[in-house]
Amino acid sequence: MTKYAVVTGGTRGIGLSITEKLAADGYQVVALYHGNEEAAKACEEATGAKTYKVDVGNYSECEELIMQIENELGPIYLLVNNAGITKDGVFHKMSKDSWDAVIQTNLDSCFNMCRHVVPFMRERQSGRIVNISSINGQKGQFGQVNYSAAKAGMIGFTKALALESAAKGITVNTICPGYIATDMTSSMNQDVLDMIIKQIPAGRMGKPEEIAELVAFLGSEAAAFINRRSCR
Numbered sequence: 001m002t003k004y005a006v007v008t009g010g011t012r013g014i015g016l017s018i019t020e021k022l023a024a025d026g027y028q029v030v031a032l033y034h035g036n037e038e039a040a041k042a043c044e045e046a047t048g049a050k051t052y053k054v055d056v057g058n059y060s061e062c063e064e065l066i067m068q069i070e071n072e073l074g075p076i077y078l079l080v081n082n083a084g085i086t087k088d089g090v091f092h093k094m095s096k097d098s099w100d101a102v103i104q105t106n107l108d109s110c111f112n113m114c115r116h117v118v119p120f121m122r123e124r125q126s127g128r129i130v131n132i133s134s135i136n137g138q139k140g141q142f143g144q145v146n147y148s149a150a151k152a153g154m155i156g157f158t159k160a161l162a163l164e165s166a167a168k169g170i171t172v173n174t175i176c177p178g179y180i181a182t183d184m185t186s187s188m189n190q191d192v193l194d195m196i197i198k199q200i201p202a203g204r205m206g207k208p209e210e211i212a213e214l215v216a217f218l219g220s221e222a223a224a225f226i227n228r229r230s231c232r
């Protein structure tokens, strides 16, 4: 039977690597994106994923899309909440718009997606949810009060939802990546990046495919007893 995986932000960066890995593992992947049509088309052609445009910060858009996937494609087995943005700046100059955008896209999105997927998973007594948080949600980062708060929120969200879902055969875990080479980090100031890399034990940034491997494992049958974890 075809296994369906939904990956938010699945057409670029870490999400694209997750889409590639899951497609190679035999999933039918549904990769969601926000506005970059070119990346979505390239992802579809390269991986065979189906792509849909949605704002994961919008509750009713997520509801409509999940109903469409469940009714027209098939049962969602694995949900990866990966879509995320940064809008950095020191807190005393942070606008309400920057705060709202980051919380909506990174944290509200987990509610918006899970709220509609979880009832289906509970009914089927099986499912996997993997949330992509960040090391900065664990330790905080200068200039990222909004992002650190959203990513820390994802960890609490994961731990509580996992408690409610375990008895129904659903696992919920969070991955907290360190710095990964994608569009998100390519816009960072090189001096800041060099400073950050010096503090990484491996002495380099991570690769998106290194996160994808862990997502694939947490989504597998082999990971049935791994739950409520924050993996780095």
Ligand code: NDP
Pocket: 008, 009, 010, 011, 012, 013, 014, 015, 032, 033, 034, 035, 036, 037, 039, 054, 055, 056, 057, 082, 083, 084, 085, 105, 132, 133, 134, 135, 176, 177, 178, 179, 180, 181, 182, 183, 184, 185
């Ligand atoms: P990218 O900026 O490379 O890609 C972000 C993806 O999210 C894109 O596919 C984008 O769609 C999608 N997206 C953005 N906003 C929305 C929205 N409102 N609705 C739907 N989709 C949206 O990011 P990364 O691959 O670097 O990051 C992926 C995740 O990993 C994020 O949650 C990030 O916070 C987290 N992370 C990243 C780290 C890093 O160093 N890169 C480190 C730790 C965590 P579109 O292409 O249409 O714009």
